[in-house]
Amino acid sequence: MGSGYFGxxxxxxxxxxxxxxxxxxxxxxxxxxxxxWGFLWHLVFNDSKELSQKALGLASDVADAIGRNxxxxxxxxxxxxxxxxxxxxxxxWNYITPDPPTPDYRFQDVLSVDSPVIQFVSRNSIPIxxxxxxxxxxxIFKILELLGRPDMITQYYLDRYFYFPxxxxxxxxxxDIINTVYAYWPQQQAxxxxxxxxxxxxxxxxxxxxxxxxxxxxxxxxAVMLSGYQSRVGKIHGEFPIRSFPADIQSFTDMVQQAxxxxxxxxxxxxxxxGTGKTAWTQAVAQEILAPLGYVIFILDHDAVENxxxxxxxxxxxxxxxxxxxLAKNRASEAAQNNNKTEHILSLLDGTxxxxxxxxxxxxxxxxxxxxxxxxxxxxxxxxxxxxxRVDFTYEFAHRFV
Numbered sequence: 001m002g003s004g005y006f007g008x009x010x011x012x013x014x015x016x017x018x019x020x021x022x023x024x025x026x027x028x029x030x031x032x033x034x035x036x037w038g039f040l041w042h043l044v045f046n047d048s049k050e051l052s053q054k055a056l057g058l059a060s061d062v063a064d065a066i067g068r069n070x071x072x073x074x075x076x077x078x079x080x081x082x083x084x085x086x087x088x089x090x091x092x093w094n095y096i097t098p099d100p101p102t103p104d105y106r107f108q109d110v111l112s113v114d115s116p117v118i119q120f121v122s123r124n125s126i127p128i129x130x131x132x133x134x135x136x137x138x139x140i141f142k143i144l145e146l147l148g149r150p151d152m153i154t155q156y157y158l159d160r161y162f163y164f165p166x167x168x169x170x171x172x173x174x175x176d177i178i179n180t181v182y183a184y185w186p187q188q189q190a191x192x193x194x195x196x197x198x199x200x201x202x203x204x205x206x207x208x209x210x211x212x213x214x215x216x217x218x219x220x221x222x223a224v225m226l227s228g229y230q231s232r233v234g235k236i237h238g239e240f241p242i243r244s245f246p247a248d249i250q251s252f253t254d255m256v257q258q259a260x261x262x263x264x265x266x267x268x269x270x271x272x273x274x275g276t277g278k279t280a281w282t283q284a285v286a287q288e289i290l291a292p293l294g295y296v297i298f299i300l301d302h303d304a305v306e307n308x309x310x311x312x313x314x315x316x317x318x319x320x321x322x323x324x325x326x327l328a329k330n331r332a333s334e335a336a337q338n339n340n341k342t343e344h345i346l347s348l349l350d351g352t353x354x355x356x357x358x359x360x361x362x363x364x365x366x367x368x369x370x371x372x373x374x375x376x377x378x379x380x381x382x383x384x385x386x387x388x389x390r391v392d393f394t395y396e397f398a399h400r401f402v
Contacts, residue, residue, distance in 0.1 A: 061088045154182050242285070268392065
């Protein structure tokens with residue numbers, strides 16, 4: 001945005017008390033509208049009738065203010081600066097000058113979060129929604145770090161536009177907001193909208209013509225563990241590197257890696273006795289292969305599997321499901337009658353949970369999904385899980401590793 005929009009009010013000595021001066025005291029400055037000749041020519045050629053009527057109306061109002069017979073000439077001149085005449089002048093000026101830029105709400109890539117994220121603790125379930133909201137909050141603020149200082153920060157309040165000098169900008173948390181703030185990065189065609197909520201919370205909404213590349217950068221190397229009260233967002237940590245596994249498992253890993261590169265959806269099931277390194281292997285694959293490719297890692301426990309839906313704004317997702325034989329139990333058994341974990345895992349493997357209906361307002365219409373499952377034995381797993389087309393690779397870990 002050109003600097004011509006910004007009126008300079010830096011010399012005002014009364015701007016030292018934020019509470020007394022509101023936005024001005026907090027560093028905001030009135031935003032002045034200036035002539036844009038291209039916009040004015042557009043009005044002349046495309047809206048000449050309205051332009052003529054408004055110009056004549058303004059001239060008439062000014063003539064009435066100056067030509068009153070019952071007052072002296074100097075009183076008539078002062079009347080030109082009266083509130084009513086000033087309103088007419090401002091209305092005409094606002095018509096012949098363009099409004100400050102505002103977000104293009106036609107952008108389909110939108111990411112929003114209410115910050116700070118509040119956790120509502122329940123003894124009956126793990127706080128999945130809280131953790132996923134926390135992931136979204138981290139993603140938005142990392143994107144803002146990547147974008148850096150915007151070219152423009154504006155706020156509309158009491159029928160006036162204000163701007164915040166970008167050279168004075170420190171961070172979004174310290175920015176005083178009374179109404180709604182807009183920030184703009186023209187190079188990335190990205191907008192940020194900040195709204196005040198109750199109890200000191202704010203709603204941050206990112207809009208862009210293409211938000212996916214920024215999301216991929218912001219979520220690089222992120223992992224989410226959804227497991228009871230230990231749920232957290234961080235980085236995946238593999239204790240044992242892939243090269244420390246037996247040679248046959250390393251060869252199997254090479255096959256899995258190639259399939260990850262070739263396929264948009266992949267499911268792998270490894271089984272074996274406890275201590276054969278199944279869980280350690282999934283962590284090593286996630287850390288050394290999937291995270292560098294931009295996959296966000298989700299480690300799900302029993303309760304998380306039943307309630308988890310992959311976030312639609314992420315382009316690449318890896319799910320790690322341990323003890324799959326205790327989760328996707330054979331539905332013919334009595335033990336599997338009282339839960340729907342098996343059906344949910346089948347939906348994840350099929351992709352039907354989130355791809356059967358394509359939402360054209362979402363950021364991604366198709367995600368790349370890798371599911372890594374471990375179990376002690378495949379005998380208790382529902383046969384539908386092992387059906388060809390759902391699980392691409394199975395492998396038995398036979399060597400004692402841990």
